[in-house]
Amino acid sequence: MKSVTEISGVPKEDLSSIPASAHPTAEGPAEVAANIKYHAQYTPHFSPLKFEPEQAFYATADSVRDSLIQRWNETYLHFHRENPKQTYYLSMEYLQGRALTNAIGNLGITDAYAAALNKLGHDLENIVEQEPDAALGNGGLGRLASCFLDSMATLNLPAWGYGLRYRYGLFKQSITEKGQQESAENWLEKFSPWEIVRHDVVYPVRFYGKVEVCASGVHKWVDGEQLQALAYDVPIPGYGTNNTISLRLWEAKAPAEDFNLNEFNDGQYENAAHLHSKAQQICAVLYPGDAKEEGKLLRLKQQFFLCSASLQDIIARFKERRVENEPIAWNEFPSKVAVQMNDTHPTLSIPELMRILMDDECLGWDEAWTVTTRTIAYTNHTVLPEALEKWSVALLTKLLPRHMEIIAEINKRFLEMIHSSHPDMENKFNNMCILDDSNPQKPVVRMANLCVVSSHTVNGVAMLHSNILKDELFRDYVSLWPEKFQNKTNGITPRRWLRFCNPELSAIITKWLKTDQWVTNLDLLRGLRQFSDNSELQSEWASAKMANKIRLAQYIFQVTGVKVNPNSLFDIQIKRIHEYKRQLLNILGAIYRYKRLKEMSAEERKKVVPRTIMIGGKAFATYTQAKRIVKLVNDVGAVVNNDPAIGDLLKVVFIPNYNVSVAEILIPGSELSQHISTAGMEASGTSNMKFALNGCLIIGTLDGANVEIREEIGKDNFFLFGAEAHDVPKLRKEREQGLFVPDPRFEEAKNFVKSRAFGDYDYTPLLDSLEGNSGYGRGDYFLVGYDFPSYMEAQSRVDNAYKDTKKWMKMSILSTAGSGKFSSDRTISEYAKAIWKIQECRVP
Ligand code: 26V
Numbered sequence: 021m022k023s024v025t026e027i028s029g030v031p032k033e034d035l036s037s038i039p040a041s042a043h044p045t046a047e048g049p050a051e052v053a054a055n056i057k058y059h060a061q062y063t064p065h066f067s068p069l070k071f072e073p074e075q076a077f078y079a080t081a082d083s084v085r086d087s088l089i090q091r092w093n094e095t096y097l098h099f100h101r102e103n104p105k106q107t108y109y110l111s112m113e114y115l116q117g118r119a120l121t122n123a124i125g126n127l128g129i130t131d132a133y134a135a136a137l138n139k140l141g142h143d144l145e146n147i148v149e150q151e152p153d154a155a156l157g158n159g160g161l162g163r164l165a166s167c168f169l170d171s172m173a174t175l176n177l178p179a180w181g182y183g184l185r186y187r188y189g190l191f192k193q194s195i196t197e198k199g200q201q202e203s204a205e206n207w208l209e210k211f212s213p214w215e216i217v218r219h220d221v222v223y224p225v226r227f228y229g230k231v232e233v234c235a236s237g238v239h240k241w242v243d244g245e246q247l248q249a250l251a252y253d254v255p256i257p258g259y260g261t262n263n264t265i266s267l268r269l270w271e272a273k274a275p276a277e278d279f280n281l282n283e284f285n286d287g288q289y290e291n292a293a294h295l296h297s298k299a300q301q302i303c304a305v306l307y308p309g310d311a312k313e314e315g316k317l318l319r320l321k322q323q324f325f326l327c328s329a330s331l332q333d334i335i336a337r338f339k340e341r342r343v344e345n346e347p348i349a350w351n352e353f354p355s356k357v358a359v360q361m362n363d364t365h366p367t368l369s370i371p372e373l374m375r376i377l378m379d380d381e382c383l384g385w386d387e388a389w390t391v392t393t394r395t396i397a398y399t400n401h402t403v404l405p406e407a408l409e410k411w412s413v414a415l416l417t418k419l420l421p422r423h424m425e426i427i428a429e430i431n432k433r434f435l436e437m438i439h440s441s442h443p444d445m446e447n448k449f450n451n452m453c454i455l456d457d458s459n460p461q462k463p464v465v466r467m468a469n470l471c472v473v474s475s476h477t478v479n480g481v482a483m484l485h486s487n488i489l490k491d492e493l494f495r496d497y498v499s500l501w502p503e504k505f506q507n508k509t510n511g512i513t514p515r516r517w518l519r520f521c522n523p524e525l526s527a528i529i530t531k532w533l534k535t536d537q538w539v540t541n542l543d544l545l546r547g548l549r550q551f552s553d554n555s556e557l558q559s560e561w562a563s564a565k566m567a568n569k570i571r572l573a574q575y576i577f578q579v580t581g582v583k584v585n586p587n588s589l590f591d592i593q594i595k596r597i598h599e600y601k602r603q604l605l606n607i608l609g610a611i612y613r614y615k616r617l618k619e620m621s622a623e624e625r626k627k628v629v630p631r632t633i634m635i636g637g638k639a640f641a642t643y644t645q646a647k648r649i650v651k652l653v654n655d656v657g658a659v660v661n662n663d664p665a666i667g668d669l670l671k672v673v674f675i676p677n678y679n680v681s682v683a684e685i686l687i688p689g690s691e692l693s694q695h696i697s698t699a700g701m702e703a704s705g706t707s708n709m710k711f712a713l714n715g716c717l718i719i720g721t722l723d724g725a726n727v728e729i730r731e732e733i734g735k736d737n738f739f740l741f742g743a744e745a746h747d748v749p750k751l752r753k754e755r756e757q758g759l760f761v762p763d764p765r766f767e768e769a770k771n772f773v774k775s776r777a778f779g780d781y782d783y784t785p786l787l788d789s790l791e792g793n794s795g796y797g798r799g800d801y802f803l804v805g806y807d808f809p810s811y812m813e814a815q816s817r818v819d820n821a822y823k824d825t826k827k828w829m830k831m832s833i834l835s836t837a838g839s840g841k842f843s844s845d846r847t848i849s850e851y852a853k854a855i856w857k858i859q860e861c862r863v864p
Pocket of ligand 1: 158159160161162307401402510703704705706724
């Protein structure tokens, strides 16, 4: 048999001297190379004859995994021995992206791996790109969860993440003549080298069935169907520490006994494996379509599956860590366990914990309620009414009869409490109750209300958003429990979002600050302020930006075939496509710019700042209006980018299949980024923080975290426009009264689309949403027309500022210098202190 040393394309002489031997804790290049070669030969994923980039990636990842596993085991043991209070972060989404760069970077072994791969005839940069993104999320909420895990590990906190192991993530986006097309995102096509299947960690999860009341009065949930939750652990290394925590992802399985061999042999294949196919549905995709009842049922099953498996696991660990033979002290549970619900998706943790405590552990209601409410906390991530989950009582009763009983009891006791202690608030009860039976045909459970009533702490994700929660959405609860509500402004991990994605800029920062401590203490970036006028720093800063712009231009050419000029202003908006985020405002602005350019004389055009506008993001598959926006951006690009009269003065590019690794290329190469939501509607935003950290200037509204970013980096360094959150209701009312007079430039941009300047596609329904005074999908609910003139004026300020390179560089440096607050290390420290009450538990 040929050995790995004889493979094609790699010089044999170099390889034959490297032994294929296991070195699971290798740190030097020679041992690392031997360990990679060992995995290429003895971890049989591929033919050992092949060692092309793809195989080299998997062998490299297997080698890194060795280092991770050792630290991960030590961390578990250390937590087990120390038995500190531990946080469990429950989330339906994680957007981990690629893991290789992050893992070797956090472990401090990047140079060794780069050198080792060189010895093996490969290039680290190229190997890294072989890895598919782990895309188990939809947007900011999922990426936040992943940034939080990085910070928890880095801060040595005893904390874990729990989620679901979706076979396919959200979807893969491609762009055709028809617009966005979705297909299955096959991230597990080969396999994931980062997960450890835990055949020893399996829990039963029940659905359907009925409730029996025993003679003792204890309720028991019986019958129905039982699936199994199997754990897959993904080790999460901290930066510059041995602590390596777990992201535990559950997969649904059917018990082997449910495979009916007789039916199978009789040719009834589908019947024989009935439960197997049901189990597969649970972890098939994130957010399955829920237009039909089947889809709603499946989403509810997913949520319960996460909650039930995670709580069983948490309780098992609590029991395991108590002193041997001592009775279980349930009142101590909240001093050992903190559960954080990432939005309302894991709300069923509340009735599930109550059920386990009462029905399995025989606690009384009051005792169980005290334990539950002292354990669980809730983060709200949106105020959009359509995203505030409501589940029908009928569906809950069918799928989770015992949980529905418990929810009804929580509601009843809450009502009684108001009645007896706060009779003045009875008129508020319609707003506050958990069960909403205003439509008696279809009563629903409001999950956010259940969360607020049952959690010890409720937090928003930026100051403005937390204030909106307190003043509007949860106002009535605030008068009951003022101390329950907190703000925790979001953050991002500086490791992935600066240190690793932008090595050029990182090196400059380290050089000028004379330390690399900023990677774990981001406030140190403030030290750059004193050099913001320094022309040497400015020129280094400009070269780093240019290098990143060139790399981005190459990427754009590769994925879209459009050639963009790296000397043009790179202007980016990347996020989920949603009407409130107003990609439509951006593209109408681009359309207006294009029309003006066409009307200019050659002389006038010489004064124009060339601009490349990039827009990327996924539209949810059933969100038709968002898909029309994607189509419009692409149609505008097709015309503008091929107009010889315009040349480099304007390019409009839609970046397909936006994900974490695409963001890692786009953000370092950005100069202007757009965060232009209707004020009051974006809870926080986190890409705004990533851009500012990388020296990109922001054009934005006073919304979400923009408000705090602008305060930190200075008002002069932020291109502000638009209505403020407190103006929005009044502006909508004025519109309803027919008082709104649109700006002629706005009319011109819309009419240009109507004239079919961008093809024959019928944009009437999209443009109609901007017309009329009110009504569903009409009346410009998101105030695109109102904000258009001030948006265009802010864009002129951008162009003027860009003409003055020194001024722009200074603003760029000050953006980075002012980003210290937005480290997720700061956010997580605040959660640890004020909500979870947990302390560092560092592995020696
Ligand atoms: C959206 C969707 C759309 C697809 C169908 C299913 C579904 C379910 C929930 C949601 C809303 C999720 C809430 C969310 O992602 N919020 C974002 O959270 C970020 C982190 O806190 C924050 O920065 C963003 O402003 C906020 O929109």
